[in-house]
Amino acid sequence: MNTTDVAVEGSIFHLPFLATFPSPAIREYIRIFALGLILSLFRDSIAAIRERILSIFFLTASFREDTVAYSWMMVWLSQQPTWRNARRVEVTTRDLLSVGIKSVWDHSRKEDSSSDKMWRRMTFLPSLGFSHMMWYHRHLVLVYREKENIQSEFTQSQIETLTIRIFTFDHAILSTLLQQAKNTFDAVHSQATSVFIYDTMPMGRWKQLGSFQRRPFDSLILEPGVKESVVEDARDFLNSRDWYHRRGIPFRRGYLLYGAPGSGKSSLIQCVAGELGLDVYIISIKKERLDDSGLMQLMGELPERCIAIMEDIDVAFKQELTREAGDGEGKSENDGKAQAPVVAIGPPKDGSVTLSGLLNAIDGVGAQEGRILFATTNKYLALDPALCRPGRMDRHIEFKHASRYQARELFRTFYAPGDDAPMNPNGSLMHDFKTSDSKHEVSDLASQFADAVPDESFSMASLQGYLMMYKTSHQEAATNIADWVVKETEAQAKKSGKI
Numbered sequence: 001m002n003t004t005d006v007a008v009e010g011s012i013f014h015l016p017f018l019a020t021f022p023s024p025a026i027r028e029y030i031r032i033f034a035l036g037l038i039l040s041l042f043r044d045s046i047a048a049i050r051e052r053i054l055s056i057f058f059l060t061a062s063f064r065e066d067t068v069a070y071s072w073m074m075v076w077l078s079q080q081p082t083w084r085n086a087r088r089v090e091v092t093t094r095d096l097l098s099v100g101i102k103s104v105w106d107h108s109r110k111e112d113s114s115s116d117k118m119w120r121r122m123t124f125l126p127s128l129g130f131s132h133m134m135w136y137h138r139h140l141v142l143v144y145r146e147k148e149n150i151q152s153e154f155t156q157s158q159i160e161t162l163t164i165r166i167f168t169f170d171h172a173i174l175s176t177l178l179q180q181a182k183n184t185f186d187a188v189h190s191q192a193t194s195v196f197i198y199d200t201m202p203m204g205r206w207k208q209l210g211s212f213q214r215r216p217f218d219s220l221i222l223e224p225g226v227k228e229s230v231v232e233d234a235r236d237f238l239n240s241r242d243w244y245h246r247r248g249i250p251f252r253r254g255y256l257l258y259g260a261p262g263s264g265k266s267s268l269i270q271c272v273a274g275e276l277g278l279d280v281y282i283i284s285i286k287k288e289r290l291d292d293s294g295l296m297q298l299m300g301e302l303p304e305r306c307i308a309i310m311e312d313i314d315v316a317f318k319q320e321l322t323r324e325a326g327d328g329e330g331k332s333e334n335d336g337k338a339q340a341p342v343v344a345i346g347p348p349k350d351g352s353v354t355l356s357g358l359l360n361a362i363d364g365v366g367a368q369e370g371r372i373l374f375a376t377t378n379k380y381l382a383l384d385p386a387l388c389r390p391g392r393m394d395r396h397i398e399f400k401h402a403s404r405y406q407a408r409e410l411f412r413t414f415y416a417p418g419d420d421a422p423m424n425p426n427g428s429l430m431h432d433f434k435t436s437d438s439k440h441e442v443s444d445l446a447s448q449f450a451d452a453v454p455d456e457s458f459s460m461a462s463l464q465g466y467l468m469m470y471k472t473s474h475q476e477a478a479t480n481i482a483d484w485v486v487k488e489t490e491a492q493a494k495k496s497g498k499i
């Protein structure tokens with residue numbers, strides 16, 4: 001018997017059949033392989049036993065990154081004091097917008113109170129790949145975050161899963177925790193509108209892009225009653241589900257906002273979203289790799305109460321028209337009453353969404369109920385009649401360049417007395433806006449400003465741009481507007497080749 005045979009037979013891992021192999025090296029390989037196999041089976045059994053024990057004593061809930069409940073839980077976790085003292089923790093000063101976490105303002109560092117450092121923002125989260133313990137209503141809770149690889153046809157990416165285990169036999173505690181997490185999330189987001197985009201990669205899903213502060217309703221200046229009527233119409237729609245169902249009418253509503261660029265179309269959508277507390281889902285029809293079925297899928301995956309936006313809906317199909325053709329100041333091509341659309345629509349140039357695909361996605365069988373669709377265009381006449389008909393676009397709202405009324409109200413809102421008036425470095429208001437004298441003064445200057453602006457000749461965006469040059473001096477803004485109008489009119493004439 002040679003030394004190798006002794007080693008095999010004398011080891012704690014004795015396999016008699018190995019003696020049939022003449023080569024000692026092969027015997028050694030087989031022995032190591034078998035040992036590894038047994039260890040891995042042993043490890044799996046231990047994990048299965050551990051899992052079994054945990055599932056007996058703990059209530060387990062998993063949340064995938066692409067679900068709303070995951071965002072609730074992450075926001076709630078980020079607000080738990082436990083992580084501030086944890087020995088292993090993820091600290092970030094960024095907003096984790098994909099899950100809707102806004103970093104919290106840390107007021108605790110009083111020594112920095114004179115400087116911006118007081119406002120250092122931090123979010124504490126349980127770190128990835130590590131099991132954390134915390135207490136919830138006197139129950140032990142285990143928190144585990146892990147990333148899982150997802151392979152698609154084109155790419156490989158990762159998706160996170162959060163697992164919560166609660167030491168309890170009572171299911172109600174999970175419901176309480178979820179409700180509390182949702183309330184926390186809602187409270188954090190009550191002043192903000194969440195924005196979602198469709199992520200076609202690695203697999204189609206709506207993904208939160210971020211959130212923006214609700215736009216104050218008063219900051220949008222349209223002709224009297226216009227914005228109020230849109231909000232009321234949308235509110236009425238949301239409350240009329242049964243009415244629609246009883247009459248067999250699909251429970252969807254569409255608004256087509258058309259007209260001059262920079263006149264408040266996107267701003268109106270922001271205001272409606274803020275007033276009705278709805279999230280916004282942006283649909284880019286021109287997105288790469290989006291075809292008819294992809295569009296249908298993303299429309300079908302919209303949540304029930306939301307605002308879906310399709311901006312520049314004309315650009316998706318009209319190859320010969322470009323946005324620049326009507327972007328200049330001065331009267332827009334859409335001024336005046338809306339006429340019947342006359343231009344035929346050609347095949348798509350870049351994207352692969354077709355007109356019939358779009359029409360189906362808007363009101364086909366798979367289209368989501370309860371959603372509000374806002375489509376915008378600067379080329380109203382270029383749209384196909386089928387796209388504009390009631391049922392797809394129920395209300396058409398025209399936007400023109402600023403009227404005198406709008407110019408005056410813009411000025412008044414811009415220099416409105418209030419807490420958000422421009423501040424001096426020492427914290428005092430730049431103007432004494434709080435006195436009624438200054439209110440009257442702003443009113444008078446607003447009229448002077450509006451008188452100098454020709455009716456429906458300049459976009460609200462350009463007037464706003466002008467006022468931005470005089471953020472701190474309303475008198476100068478009112479005095480210099482006449483010169484600005486002359487210069488701008490000349491510039492427009494040059495641009496359009498009139499001089």
Ligand SMILES: Nc1ncnc2c1ncn2[C@@H]1O[C@H](COP(=O)(O)OP(=O)(O)OP(=O)(O)O)[C@@H](O)[C@H]1O
Nearest residue numbers: 219220221222261262263264265266267460461464
């Ligand atoms: N009616 C308005 N009232 C107040 N501000 C306005 C108004 N119209 C435009 N603005 C301001 O001008 C800027 C552009 O507005 P907005 O994006 O809403 O215009 P739009 O009509 O959607 O433009 P576009 O067609 O080019 O996308 C914003 O900063 C907005 O605050």
